Amino acid sequence: MSPATLLMEATYLVASVLFILGLKAMSHPESARRGMFYAEAGMAAAIIGTLIGQHIVTWVWIVAGLLLGSAIGAWMGLTVPMTAMPQRTALSHAFGAMAAALVGIAEFGVHGSEMSVFTRGALGFEVMLGALTTTGSLIAAGKLQGVIRGAPVQFRGQQALNLLIALGMVGCFVAFWINPAWLAAFYAMVGLALAFGVMLVIPIGSADMPVVMSLLNSYAGLAATATGFVLGNNVLIIAGTLDGFSGLILSILMCKAMNRSITNVLFGGFGSVVAEASSNAGGTMREISIDDAAVQLAYARSVIFVPGYGLATAQAQHVVRELAEVLEGRGVTVKYAIHPVAGRMPGHMNVLLAEANVSYSSLYEMEQINPEFPSTDVVVVIGANDVVNPDARDNPKSLIAGMPILEVDMAKSVIVLKRGQGRGFSGLENPLFFKERTRMLYGDAKSTLTQLVQAVRHV
Amino acid sequence: MNPAVLIASIYVFALAAFLGYQVISRVPPLLHTPLMSATNAISGISLIGSLVMAGAHFPLVAHLLGFAAVTTATINVVGGFLITDRMLRMFKKRDVGTSSKVVKS
Numbered sequence: 001m002s003p004a005t006l007l008m009e010a011t012y013l014v015a016s017v018l019f020i021l022g023l024k025a026m027s028h029p030e031s032a033r034r035g036m037f038y039a040e041a042g043m044a045a046a047i048i049g050t051l052i053g054q055h056i057v058t059w060v061w062i063v064a065g066l067l068l069g070s071a072i073g074a075w076m077g078l079t080v081p082m083t084a085m086p087q088r089t090a091l092s093h094a095f096g097a098m099a100a101a102l103v104g105i106a107e108f109g110v111h112g113s114e115m116s117v118f119t120r121g122a123l124g125f126e127v128m129l130g131a132l133t134t135t136g137s138l139i140a141a142g143k144l145q146g147v148i149r150g151a152p153v154q155f156r157g158q159q160a161l162n163l164l165i166a167l168g169m170v171g172c173f174v175a176f177w178i179n180p181a182w183l184a185a186f187y188a189m190v191g192l193a194l195a196f197g198v199m200l201v202i203p204i205g206s207a208d209m210p211v212v213m214s215l216l217n218s219y220a221g222l223a224a225t226a227t228g229f230v231l232g233n234n235v236l237i238i239a240g241t242l243d244g245f246s247g248l249i250l251s252i253l254m255c256k257a258m259n260r261s262i263t264n265v266l267f268g269g270f271g272s273v274v275a276e277a278s279s280n281a282g283g284t285m286r287e288i289s290i291d292d293a294a295v296q297l298a299y300a301r302s303v304i305f306v307p308g309y310g311l312a313t314a315q316a317q318h319v320v321r322e323l324a325e326v327l328e329g330r331g332v333t334v335k336y337a338i339h340p341v342a343g344r345m346p347g348h349m350n351v352l353l354a355e356a357n358v359s360y361s362s363l364y365e366m367e368q369i370n371p372e373f374p375s376t377d378v379v380v381v382i383g384a385n386d387v388v389n390p391d392a393r394d395n396p397k398s399l400i401a402g403m404p405i406l407e408v409d410m411a412k413s414v415i416v417l418k419r420g421q422g423r424g425f426s427g428l429e430n431p432l433f434f435k436e437r438t439r440m441l442y443g444d445a446k447s448t449l450t451q452l453v454q455a456v457r458h459v
Numbered sequence: 460m461n462p463a464v465l466i467a468s469i470y471v472f473a474l475a476a477f478l479g480y481q482v483i484s485r486v487p488p489l490l491h492t493p494l495m496s497a498t499n500a501i502s503g504i505s506l507i508g509s510l511v512m513a514g515a516h517f518p519l520v521a522h523l524l525g526f527a528a529v530t531t532a533t534i535n536v537v538g539g540f541l542i543t544d545r546m547l548r549m550f551k552k553r554d555v556g557t558s559s560k561v562v563k564s
Contacts, residue, residue: 019501020478026494027485029550036547039501040540050507056514061526065513069533076534077541082549085492085542092499092539095531102531103508106524110517118465217495224502225472231508232464238475243502245479250491340488347491354549361552365488 008053011045012235018042019239023246029360046235082355083312086344087144090213093220094137100223101130105190107230112180119230120180124173126226127186128193133219135197140212143201144344150206158203165196204265206344210254211265213345218247250346257340257366259392259403285421288439290448293415294455297323300377302333304369306406307349308342310383310419314445317356320382323453324358330456335362337369337379337406339387366406373410381408381416381432382445389430399428414438417445493546500539506532 001009018038025035056062080088104127108115115123142148172189176182204212221243228236255262288296297303305320324334336358342349350363364372373379381388388408391398408414409432416433418440432438441448486494509532512525 015504019504020482022501023479023482023494023497024485026490026497027482027487029490029547030552032490032493032550033544033547036497036540036543039497043501043504043536043540046504046507047510050510054511054515056510057516058514058522061513061522062510062529065509065526065529066533069530070537072530073534073537073539074541077538077545080542082546085496085546088538088542089492089495089499092496092535095535096499096502096505099503099505099509099528099532099535102524102528103505103512106512106517106521106528109524110521213495217499221498221502224505227505227508229468229472231511232468233508234468234471236504236508237468237471239501239504241472241475242479242482243498245476246483246494246498249480249483250495253488338488345492346495347488347493350489351492351546351549354546354551357549357551359553360489360550363489 004053008049011049011053012233015042015046015049016235016238018045019235019242023242082351083315084145085351086209086213086348087141089345090137090141090144090216093213093216094134094141096220097130097133097137097216097223099130100220100227101127101134101190103227104130104230108186112183112186115180117177120177122226122229124177124189126223126230127190128169128173129219129223129226131190131193132197132200133216133223135194136201136212137197137216137220139198139201140209140216143206144209152205153202158199162196162199165192165199168192169196208258208265209344210341210346210348211251211258211260211262214247214250214254215262216247218244218251221245221247254341254346257404259400283434285433285440286438288415288441290441290451290455293439293441294452294459296378296413296415297327297332297380297452298330298456298459300327300332302335302372302376302378303327304373304376304379304411305334305336306379306381306384306388306408307336307338307353308382308384308387309344309349310385310417311445312343312349312352312383314383316382316446316449317352317358319446319449319453321353321356321358323449323456324362326453326456335364335369335372337364337366337408339366339384339406342384342387366404370407373407374412376411377413379408379411379414381414382449383417383419385418385430386428388432389428390432391428391430394431408432409435409438412437415441417441417443417448419444489550490547493543496539496546497543500536500543503532503536503539506536 019042022035022039025031104123143150169189169192172185175185221240224240225237225244228240327334338349386400388406390409392400392403392405509525509528512521513529
């Protein structure tokens with residue numbers, strides 16, 4: 001082994017260790033930033049090691065790609081708003097998967113005929129996962145950005161068509177695996193995988209995006225792992241597997257948070273279901289005026305805010321923090337209760353509130369905060385609906401039965417900020433709104449909260 | 460690929476999967492969004508495969524595909540790490556009282 005190759009292998013080992021240390025540091029917000037510096041150092045080492053250790057003969061495409069990619073990456077990295085983080089992440093799943101697919105296709109074109117059976121199998125996985133993740137993630141990004149309609153697209157015979165595409169894809173995979181000279185089978189597999197990615201994501205509604213995002217994350221990671229197997233490169237296997245498992249764990253957590261199986265999310269088309277009338281909801285909703293709400297908040301001892309995606313769409317994060325500060329100034333204890341699927345990707349709501357300067361020590365997870373509701377004076381629900389629907393707990397016939405909820409209805413009083421009298425994404429009535437202790441405050445969340453801040457100041 | 464290398468690779472995969480499960484399970488839900496963008500940036504390591512395609516002794520088509528792959532992988536590495544850091548910088552234990560009021564929109 002030449003010294004240059006040895007150096008390269010050493011940088012790969014260093015990179016692998018630094019990646020793991022970096023992710024380990026993610027276990028706490030205090031250490032997380034430092035951890036990312038480790039990971040960045042590892043990445044830089046691996047890139048430099050590769051450029052030294054591989055027999056690079058043409059630099060023009062490398063330099064052009066690095067410059068162009070850095071420019072686009074830096075522009076995206078510095079300008080993307082936090083509310084657009086789900087789209088950005090979906091897009092980056094697409095880019096990562098596309099890189100894997102392109103390398104795989106090039107590798108097949110160059111070495112295809114001399115590959116061992118095993119390498120060819122890994123390459124098939126790499127290209128197939130890469131291709132379907134690319135189009136799937138692009139569709140997801142489009143839905144999240146609103147370029148494509150967010151509603152689930154479903155039609156008669158969809159399942160059968162999907163099955164047909166999937167079988168065709170696997171069939172082509174097996175065909176070129178057995179006979180590498182059969183180029184048409186390879187390219188047909190690429191095409192079918194691209195189509196399958198589209199079909200996989202169009203039937204899924206926007207509200208189920210946290211699961212889909214995590215799954216695509218997992219696929220993109222596994223595509224990188226497969227690349228590692230093809231190239232016999234351990235750092236790729238390690239980094240790809242870490243990514244793949246991270247996505248898998250997040251998918252499982254998100255499914256648990258909605259009490260649904262992955263198959264149900266992928267094939268259920270939940271958002272389109274017209275709900276049967278839920279038994280517990282009924283009666284009248286009681287409205288409350290801004291001034292009365294302000295008095296109630298100002299004289300409370302403890303207040304918990306429950307933000308949902310409606311908060312983010314109204315861009316009301318900063319005003320919530322302002323209201324919290326005014327209340328804290330009066331000696332009120334303020335906490336935030338975050339449901340795991342609040343937002344469009346795992347952990348999204350935490351980032352949005354952190355951006356609005358809310359301290360992470362006042363953000364509470366569902367399990368932590370649920371026991372505190374009974375002793376809380378006022379809970380303010382902002383743009384959240386299904387995650388506080390008591391039917392999930394009390395009504396076994398409800399569509400969302402069994403989904404873990406924030407037990408807001410246990411609190412001494414509840415104020416619900418809502419745009420209008422409509423229902424949540426699932427189309428379900430929410431008995432919480434009809435409870436004796438619940439008051440409704442209609443209007444745009446941002447302007448309502450701004451008025452509340454003023455009113456509390458004048459109490 | 461000879462069988463010895465293959466078996467070693469499978470060992471690496473199995474151990475990485477186990478380690479990944481252990482490490483990722485410890486990340487609090489608070490940081491799940493930065494986690495996703497961080498793992499994304501890290502898996503941009505497939506860049507090193509793209510570099511070889513774009514620059515080693517291969518036909519032009521491979522170089523072009525390699526160039527496209529280098530570009531997309533670099534977007535993920537650079538963009539991913541920048542965004543992760545931007546997010547992690549926002550997580551503060553206590554907001555700094557008066558200075559936070561200046562930031563409000």
